Amino acid sequence: MREQYNVKSIDQALSIFLNLIVNNTLSMKDNAELVECYRMDSDVRDIISDIIEPRANITILNSQDTLYLSPNTDNRYFGYTNEQLRDKFAFGNMKKTNEVIYTSYFVILSLLALFYSEDSLEDVGRSYTTFPEIETFISTKLAMFESMESLDEVEAECKFNLSSCISFWNDLEIFNERQEISNSPKTKLGFVYKVCKFLKDEGLARIDDNDREVTLTEKTFNMVNRYYTDKMRRDRIMSILCKKGEE
Amino acid sequence: MPSELIGFRERLNAFALTRPLHELANSTKYNSKGYDMFSLGLSVLVTILENMVIGKQFCNYNTLFGFMDQCLYKNYKENLDEKEIQELVYFIMDRLRNDGRPFDYKYMDLELGEEVVFKFHLIQSDYVEIKAKEGEQRFKLTESGLDLLFRTKEMFRELRITISQIYLREQIKAGVFDNALNTVNELYVQVLEVKNELRQLKSKASRNPSTIAFENYQKVAEKTYQQIAREQEVFKQIQALILEARDKYQFKKLTEKEKHSLNNLGKVEANLMIVVNNHNDLFTQRLDLGTSLEEILIESISSALREKLNFEREIIDTIISENADIDRLRQVLHPLLSPNIKQSFNIMKALTPQYIPKSQSEKAVNSLIPSPDEYAEKLALDQLKKQTKEKKWFYYMNLVFNPFKEQKEFDLKYLLSTFPTKDYDKIVSDPYFYSLMITLHQKGFDFTYADEVVYSDTESDNLAYILCKFLDSNPELKTCGQVKLYPQAEVLDLGEHIGVMTNFRFEAERVADYERTV
Numbered sequence: 001m002r003e004q005y006n007v008k009s010i011d012q013a014l015s016i017f018l019n020l021i022v023n024n025t026l027s028m029k030d031n032a033e034l035v036e037c038y039r040m041d042s043d044v045r046d047i048i049s050d051i052i053e054p055r056a057n058i059t060i061l062n063s064q065d066t067l068y069l070s071p072n073t074d075n076r077y078f079g080y081t082n083e084q085l086r087d088k089f090a091f092g093n094m095k096k097t098n099e100v101i102y103t104s105y106f107v108i109l110s111l112l113a114l115f116y117s118e119d120s121l122e123d124v125g126r127s128y129t130t131f132p133e134i135e136t137f138i139s140t141k142l143a144m145f146e147s148m149e150s151l152d153e154v155e156a157e158c159k160f161n162l163s164s165c166i167s168f169w170n171d172l173e174i175f176n177e178r179q180e181i182s183n184s185p186k187t188k189l190g191f192v193y194k195v196c197k198f199l200k201d202e203g204l205a206r207i208d209d210n211d212r213e214v215t216l217t218e219k220t221f222n223m224v225n226r227y228y229t230d231k232m233r234r235d236r237i238m239s240i241l242c243k244k245g246e247e
Numbered sequence: 248m249p250s251e252l253i254g255f256r257e258r259l260n261a262f263a264l265t266r267p268l269h270e271l272a273n274s275t276k277y278n279s280k281g282y283d284m285f286s287l288g289l290s291v292l293v294t295i296l297e298n299m300v301i302g303k304q305f306c307n308y309n310t311l312f313g314f315m316d317q318c319l320y321k322n323y324k325e326n327l328d329e330k331e332i333q334e335l336v337y338f339i340m341d342r343l344r345n346d347g348r349p350f351d352y353k354y355m356d357l358e359l360g361e362e363v364v365f366k367f368h369l370i371q372s373d374y375v376e377i378k379a380k381e382g383e384q385r386f387k388l389t390e391s392g393l394d395l396l397f398r399t400k401e402m403f404r405e406l407r408i409t410i411s412q413i414y415l416r417e418q419i420k421a422g423v424f425d426n427a428l429n430t431v432n433e434l435y436v437q438v439l440e441v442k443n444e445l446r447q448l449k450s451k452a453s454r455n456p457s458t459i460a461f462e463n464y465q466k467v468a469e470k471t472y473q474q475i476a477r478e479q480e481v482f483k484q485i486q487a488l489i490l491e492a493r494d495k496y497q498f499k500k501l502t503e504k505e506k507h508s509l510n511n512l513g514k515v516e517a518n519l520m521i522v523v524n525n526h527n528d529l530f531t532q533r534l535d536l537g538t539s540l541e542e543i544l545i546e547s548i549s550s551a552l553r554e555k556l557n558f559e560r561e562i563i564d565t566i567i568s569e570n571a572d573i574d575r576l577r578q579v580l581h582p583l584l585s586p587n588i589k590q591s592f593n594i595m596k597a598l599t600p601q602y603i604p605k606s607q608s609e610k611a612v613n614s615l616i617p618s619p620d621e622y623a624e625k626l627a628l629d630q631l632k633k634q635t636k637e638k639k640w641f642y643y644m645n646l647v648f649n650p651f652k653e654q655k656e657f658d659l660k661y662l663l664s665t666f667p668t669k670d671y672d673k674i675v676s677d678p679y680f681y682s683l684m685i686t687l688h689q690k691g692f693d694f695t696y697a698d699e700v701v702y703s704d705t706e707s708d709n710l711a712y713i714l715c716k717f718l719d720s721n722p723e724l725k726t727c728g729q730v731k732l733y734p735q736a737e738v739l740d741l742g743e744h745i746g747v748m749t750n751f752r753f754e755a756e757r758v759a760d761y762e763r764t765v
Contacts, residue, residue: 024585059582071586073578078586098573105576108583109566113559127368128347145567161572202585206374208384210308212337213347215372220583227582228556240578241565 005047012037013047020060020069021078024203025219028065038067059233061226068219070227073240088198091185099168106165107195110138111205115216116224128208128215131181134192142166181211255358260365263352264395267369271342277335282323284339290318291339295370295386296396299436305385311336344370367391390447393440408437408474412481419488424511425736431518438525445471445529475529482523489516506738506747637713639679644717646674647683647753651727656754660739675741684732686710688751691731694724727755 016034019026028035037044039062048060057075061068071078080088086096089104114129114137145162175181175189182197184190196214199205204220207213216224228234272285294314298306312332319325319332327335349366356363369392372384388396411434418427489512496509556562562579565571646666650657666674674680686692692714718725730753737750 021586021588058586069586070582071584073581075581078588079581079584080587084587102573102576105573105580106566108580109558109562109576113563116556116558125349126347127344127349127371130346133346141563141567145570148567161570162566163570204583206384208308208372213372213384215347223583224556233582234556237579238561238565240575241562241571242569 002046002050005043009041009043009047012041013044013052016044016048016060016067017052017056017069020067024069026067035065035067038062059227061223063222063226066219066222068223068226070223073233073236089191089194091191091194097164099164102161103165103168103191104195104198106162107134107138107192108199110134110141111196111199111214111216112224113137128213130213131189131192131196131211134196134214135188138169138192139188142169252358256356256363256365259354259356259363260352260367261394263350263354263365264367264369264391266352267343267345267350271339274338274342276338280323280325282319287315287318287335288339288343290314291336291343292369292388292392292396295388296393296436299387299439306387307383307385308333308336308340311340311386340370344368369395390440390444393436408434408441408478411437412478412485416481416485416488419485419492419515422492422508424508424515427515428511428518431515431522435518435522435525438522438529441471441475442525442529471529475526479526482519482526486516486519486523489519503738506740507736510738510747510749633709636679637709639677640683640710640713641717643674643680643683644714645721647687648717648721648724648727648730650753651724651730651755652721656752658735658753659748659751660737662753663739663741684751687730688732688734691729693729694718694727694755695729729756730754731756 012034016026016038019031019034023030026035038048038060053059056077057072058078059070059072061070082098082101085101085104086098089100090096111129111134114134115126117126142162142165146166169188172188172191173184173186175184175187179187179190181189181193185194193207193211196205196207200207204217206215206217208215228237268285268288271288272283274284277284291311291314294311295306298310312329315336316327316332319327319335345368349368352365352367354363354365355361368389370386371389371392372386374384411430415427415430415434418424418430493509493512493516496505496512501509566576647662650662650665663671663675694714733752733754734749735752738747739750740747
């Protein structure tokens with residue numbers, strides 16, 4: 001880290017950061033000058049990578065003409081609180097527990113899994129999936145877990161985990177074709193739709209006009225390809241997921 | 248290696264493109280109906296292509312539902328209900344799109360002696376941004392999809408634009424403007440495709456630089472630039488040819504056939520202008536490609552440090568085997584979601600100056616703004632103009648839509664014959680008559696909606712409101728459903744001072760028909 005930076009570079013680095021925390025993305029179209037600063041001015045980049053990123057616990061991802069802000073996995077300053085997410089995903093008079101958040105996370109990861117399978121980083125990738133396919137994928141995976149986990153062990157766990165997700169998922173009703181998918185959050189298909197709608201509002205997914213197909217946006221492709229494929233970050237994610245034994 | 252096998256891979260790839268259609272033909276779901284699924288699949292691809300040309304609405308599911316409904320009725324005399332049509336279209340589209348996954352065709356490349364997997368999509372979907380966050384889906388053919396359809400015309404992809412330009416030049420020289428118009432429309436699709444290819448090349452390089460060698464990227468960029476420069480030169484020559492051709496029609500009395508040709512030549516000229524503008528954009532994209540070279544080089548170095556991540560096997564299956572708790576899932580997904588900054592309210596905000604819209608605060612101080620009297624006068628004048636325009640529209644709606652009380656369709660020639668003789672000249676030279684015709688041609692009118700359109704003083708025209716008023720006084724016309732104007736080949740001479748006009752066909756898609764197609 002350098003001892004001194006000039007005021008102009010600090011000003012530009014902060015402007016980039018502030019723009020990103022408000023809008024999440026910063027493209028050449030939004031503000032070409034700031035994006036160019038990030039790409040061309042090594043002082044600005046140093047201030048961001050040496051001071052702002054570690055302090056704010058974020059990563060700024062650079063993809064051609066757009067910058068993205070990504071809160072790091074253990075970031076406590078930014079991101080949705082559990083309460084906010086419960087409000088987003090809960091429906092009707094249901095008790096707002098963390099089961100609903102866990103299940104929503106599982107739906108999002110399943111959607112990513114359908115796009116990022118074995119060879120999905122090749123240039124020809126999957127272009128869309130449908131709500132019924134996501135539902136089937138989740139049901140299959142949860143059934144796989146049920147068949148391998150002993151119920152006693154599950155009950156011994158105090159935190160919300162996959163077993164709580166299973167009971168929530170199984171309690172969801174079967175979608176009736178006469179219903180509107182957008183208006184039936186109590187069904188499995190309707191719940192998947194609700195989570196995808198949240199991703200749509202986040203600019204991460206798109207849903208077609210007939211409420212049938214879901215696709216990921218350029219933003220998601222860029223963020224996934226930049227964030228999760230970094231060797232260090234990938235190792236960290238894998239260690240987070242596998243630390244059961246260490247606790 | 249025998250020379251006969253040179254280019255073996257390209258040949259097999261070309262065959263592979265037809266495989267989705269063969270697989271569709273082999274599906275058994277509609278066996279009992281006796282549909283030719285190969286033809287239906289191909290017709291869906293052609294419909295998507297047709298909707299990619301100039302002036303057409305983009306293709307979405309509703310376009311395909313409408314097309315399929317008509318196609319089945321015409322060929323199989325079948326009247327399927329809305330749900331059955333949807334099911335059939337979804338079935339065909341899912342097979343032609345392989346449920347969103349790329350088609351992969353594995354074969355032995357006998358030229359190089361290695362096994363090859365050829366991956367492709369035939370159809371892609373885009374989302375057109377209409378409102379701030381909402382997007383409307385539309386379908387387009389991918390490079391492979393276009394390849395498949397253009398191959399039936401025996402054109403090589405790299406030479407498509409050049410070959411079309413040659414066709415166009417010859418068609419203009421020979422005065423065959425009907426065909427020239429088709430060629431211009433094809434050129435439009437081809438130019439857009441090159442634009443798309445360049446955009447995809449850039450996006451592919453940024454997403455996954457390892458798939459594109461730096462030298463290759465440079466070579467493609469340079470080759471593209473040279474080709475674009477050559478094509479631009481030819482476009483200039485063609486535009487000069489059109490001007491020459493038009494000159495031939497100047498200063499002489501035209502026969503019916505010549506009027507028709509001149510009319511088509513005008514369309515060729517206008518559409519070619521759109522094509523040339525799009526083609527000029529390629530230069531900007533090319534410069535963009537050039538400046539990206541350095542970044543791609545840097546990117547390809549850093550990508551060597553990246554690793555693939557299989558979400559299903561490495562994330563989902565690990566969650567299952569580890570029975571991961573909610574915090575771990577949150578940490579995995581956290582980087583993807585927005586920062587969601589907590590908003591806070593400063594109580595002192597109540598004492599800060601309040602924002603007053605410019606229109607109210609600046610009126611008094613800005614000397615350039617007219618005085619209240621001048622303003623009132625102008626307002627009254629505008630109001631008068633608006634009322635005149637609306638009265639005229641109401642009158643013209645009566646004239647234009649009256650024949651629908653008796654018939655489902657008619658043409659402009661017939662309509663003109665129904666105009667009152669004493670007012671004929673006044674009507675056909677009135678700009679408001681033409682503005683109604685243009686709106687009708689561009690948007691069509693929906694006679695079924697509109698019970699609650701509210702009159703607005705600020706709306707510049709209030710056409711929808713006038714239409715409602717008109718329908719209130721002519722309720723029997725509400726069954727007309729969608730009313731549209733379609734151009735026909737014939738051109739009408741409206742008199743010396745007015746000029747020529749296409750003999751448009753007025754068509755009402757009656758409510759029953761309309762409901763069946765929607």
